[in-house]
Amino acid sequence: MNAQAAFMDTDFTQLLVNTVDSGEDANKRALTNTVLAPRFYTTDFDAMDKIDVSSVRQEWDIMMQEYEGDNNHDHFQRDEGFALEVKSLMEKLDENLKQEFYDFLIGSLTSEFSGCILYNEVRKNIDNPDIKKLMSFMARDESRHAGFLNQSLKDFNFGIDLGELKRTKKYTFFKPKFIFYATYLSEKIGYARYITIFRQLEKHPDKRFHPIFKWFERWCNDEYRHGESFALIMRADPKLLKGINIWWIRFFLLAVYATMYVRDHTRPALHNAMGLKATEYDFAVFRITSEISKQVFPILLDIDHPKFKEGLDQLTALSLKMNETNEKSGLFKYLKKGWLAAQAFVVFTKLYFIPVIKSELPQQVRLSPSW
Numbered sequence: 001m002n003a004q005a006a007f008m009d010t011d012f013t014q015l016l017v018n019t020v021d022s023g024e025d026a027n028k029r030a031l032t033n034t035v036l037a038p039r040f041y042t043t044d045f046d047a048m049d050k051i052d053v054s055s056v057r058q059e060w061d062i063m064m065q066e067y068e069g070d071n072n073h074d075h076f077q078r079d080e081g082f083a084l085e086v087k088s089l090m091e092k093l094d095e096n097l098k099q100e101f102y103d104f105l106i107g108s109l110t111s112e113f114s115g116c117i118l119y120n121e122v123r124k125n126i127d128n129p130d131i132k133k134l135m136s137f138m139a140r141d142e143s144r145h146a147g148f149l150n151q152s153l154k155d156f157n158f159g160i161d162l163g164e165l166k167r168t169k170k171y172t173f174f175k176p177k178f179i180f181y182a183t184y185l186s187e188k189i190g191y192a193r194y195i196t197i198f199r200q201l202e203k204h205p206d207k208r209f210h211p212i213f214k215w216f217e218r219w220c221n222d223e224y225r226h227g228e229s230f231a232l233i234m235r236a237d238p239k240l241l242k243g244i245n246i247w248w249i250r251f252f253l254l255a256v257y258a259t260m261y262v263r264d265h266t267r268p269a270l271h272n273a274m275g276l277k278a279t280e281y282d283f284a285v286f287r288i289t290s291e292i293s294k295q296v297f298p299i300l301l302d303i304d305h306p307k308f309k310e311g312l313d314q315l316t317a318l319s320l321k322m323n324e325t326n327e328k329s330g331l332f333k334y335l336k337k338g339w340l341a342a343q344a345f346v347v348f349t350k351l352y353f354i355p356v357i358k359s360e361l362p363q364q365v366r367l368s369p370s371w
């Protein structure tokens with residue numbers, strides 16, 4: 001995927017359904033493929049089979065012991081009060097918040113399940129014992145996460161048919177190195193998002209409108225460890241972290257950050273309900289992710305550069321206009337969408353060329369989750 005292809009995608013923000021009022025709607029929403037929606041991936045399995053982690057063996061083996069120890073094996077079970085609590089809490093919520101929360105659950109489920117499918121497919125198609133073992137542990141975790149989210153969707157009769165989703169959703173092919181950059185970032189950003197929400201609701205329990213948020217602390221440690229795995233894989237092959245690849249890292253950092261920012265700004269009610277402002281929340285998440293990513297990426301985005309936030313706000317405004325255009329019809333709609341996509345591409349390019357911050361790679365790769 002390249003930046004231009006992403007921004008010229010005519011389905012920039014078009015959802016297959018606007019509101020989720022039934023199980024059918026929820027399943028259609030999960031199928032949606034837009035620039036902002038989570039995707040399913042496939043990759044080059046022969047190249048995956050050739051990964052060699054011998055240069056990071058010591059840290060790798062410690063990590064594998066942690067996976068084996070499986071300290072979250074009993075975590076993804078609901079207690080008796082869960083469904084009852086959901087019922088009484090959700091009855092009080094207004095329709096906007098409910099819709100944004102459903103979108104949050106469906107989006108999270110789709111990305112958890114996306115990891116589960118990818119890791120399982122890699123596992124099945126390779127013989128490399130290190131990577132095969134890692135993939136089976138990560139698939140185990142993601143399948144628990146996806147199942148746990150689906151239980152919450154089932155409370156509203158919006159359960160997602162995962163078998164059907166696996167068969168019918170479009171798959172995007174990424175070379176292994178792009179899988180590493182993108183997946184590393186999505187695991188670490190996932191950690192940063194969950195821990196930021198958990199800490200906020202720990203301080204303000206009255207804002208915890210759904211019990212699922214209580215599970216986020218131990219949950220996000222799984223995501224953190226998945227990110228550590230990709231950090232070790234990349235550090236084991238230094239050419240992935242220099243030369244032209246630095247431009248790719250820069251692209252993925254920006255694409256992941258910008259997507260999150262735009263998407264979160266389309267869900268104001270969800271953030272308000274938790275007592276968070278979308279902009280502050282996103283910048284807190286960027287800061288944590290940038291700090292962690294020093295373990296592997298030799299550059300950081302300058303998130304404090306005045307043009308950075310300005311550019312993200314412009315992308316958000318363009319995305320909202322794109323949504324409005326989706327409601328129109330005919331030739332005008334396509335011209336307008338093309339024009340908005342071209343503008344988004346220009347803004348993205350400007351953001352891409354904001355000077356980055358260089359960072360020295362530490363000798364020890366692994367870092368403990370201390371946020």
Ligand SMILES: [Fe+2]
Nearest residue numbers: 112142145223
């Ligand atoms: Fe997960």
Ligand SMILES: [Fe+2]
Nearest residue numbers: 115187223226
């Ligand atoms: Fe994960």
